[in-house]
Amino acid sequence: MSHSPLPVTPSPHQEGCEEPYSSYSGIGGQDNLQLEFLGTGTSTGVPPLRCNCEVCRSTDPRDKRLRASAIVRYRGKSILIDCGPDFRQQMLRATDDHLDALLLTHIHYDHVGGIDDLRAYCFDRHFPVYARQDVIDRLRERLPYCFAENPYPGVPLLDCTAINDTDPFMVEGIQVQPIPVMHDQLPILGFRIGPLAYITDCKTISDQQIDRLRGIPLLVINALRHKPHHSHMHLAATLDVIARINPGQAYLTHMADRIGFHAQVDKTLPQNVHLAYDQLLITL
Numbered sequence: 001m002s003h004s005p006l007p008v009t010p011s012p013h014q015e016g017c018e019e020p021y022s023s024y025s026g027i028g029g030q031d032n033l034q035l036e037f038l039g040t041g042t043s044t045g046v047p048p049l050r051c052n053c054e055v056c057r058s059t060d061p062r063d064k065r066l067r068a069s070a071i072v073r074y075r076g077k078s079i080l081i082d083c084g085p086d087f088r089q090q091m092l093r094a095t096d097d098h099l100d101a102l103l104l105t106h107i108h109y110d111h112v113g114g115i116d117d118l119r120a121y122c123f124d125r126h127f128p129v130y131a132r133q134d135v136i137d138r139l140r141e142r143l144p145y146c147f148a149e150n151p152y153p154g155v156p157l158l159d160c161t162a163i164n165d166t167d168p169f170m171v172e173g174i175q176v177q178p179i180p181v182m183h184d185q186l187p188i189l190g191f192r193i194g195p196l197a198y199i200t201d202c203k204t205i206s207d208q209q210i211d212r213l214r215g216i217p218l219l220v221i222n223a224l225r226h227k228p229h230h231s232h233m234h235l236a237a238t239l240d241v242i243a244r245i246n247p248g249q250a251y252l253t254h255m256a257d258r259i260g261f262h263a264q265v266d267k268t269l270p271q272n273v274h275l276a277y278d279q280l281l282i283t284l
């Protein structure tokens with residue numbers, strides 16, 4: 001299941017890019033990044049309940065997709081991106097269940113529905129969570145018991161830090177650069193950590209953000225299906241964005257059953273683009 005190491009050459013610092021990739025020392029260096037895909041499915045997961053299409057009946061484990069989430073392990077820290085309703089199941093089968101912090105892309109249930117299970121990480125401290133202020137405000141509405149003055153013993157205790165669209169922020173000593181994108185009318189965030197950019201639920205991304213990501217070694221980005229959709233990029237739109245960013249390698253996530261069979265569709269993609277699948281582990 002491991003693609004390690006990938007034949008990727010780190011890109012040199014790009015003109016016009018404020019955050020160079022120079023901190024990345026490359027394969028074999030002390031800054032190796034490991035990415036573990038916990039889930040690569042759209043909001044319903046694949047198969048969605050009550051679907052009986054041929055993809056949903058596939059016996060290929062790569063066609064079973066839990067809700068989109070990933071762990072980034074970098075410089076000794078483990079950063080979780082999104083915490084959806086499959087979080088518990090995902091952590092039970094993860095290669096390592098240690099987590100230091102959570103980054104949230106947006107408030108939709110398929111990205112935050114597992115936060116109650118973070119209680120296992122809050123026994124001796126408040127768990128650090130980084131998100132836009134609007135996401136934190138909505139979390140407080142949805143999970144008021146986590147923010148109560150005298151919380152019920154055992155509930156997850158979250159230490160939320162508001163981040164904005166532009167400023168890099170530090171997570172456990174690691175610099176993270178937000179990547180603002182639009183999810184239909186909703187402004188949401190992707191994240192750049194060292195040689196990785198992780199973007200999900202994007203419908204549109206600005207030329208400026210594409211410029212800043214040009215040549216990144218590893219890009220994760222969403223592609224829902226073949227037909228256009230109002231709030232998610234479809235495959236052709238995603239491939240267009242990837243071609244403009246020109247990453248070393250790109251992996252697609254947040255897919256519906258309508259993306260097709262992993263084994264068939266993966267073969268049709270450009271040589272540096274792959275469908276991700278649950279439990280795929282990439283070391284860079």
Ligand SMILES: [Zn+2]
Pocket residue numbers: 042043068108110111201254
């Ligand atoms: Zn989603």
Ligand SMILES: [Zn+2]
Pocket residue numbers: 106108183201
């Ligand atoms: Zn969403």
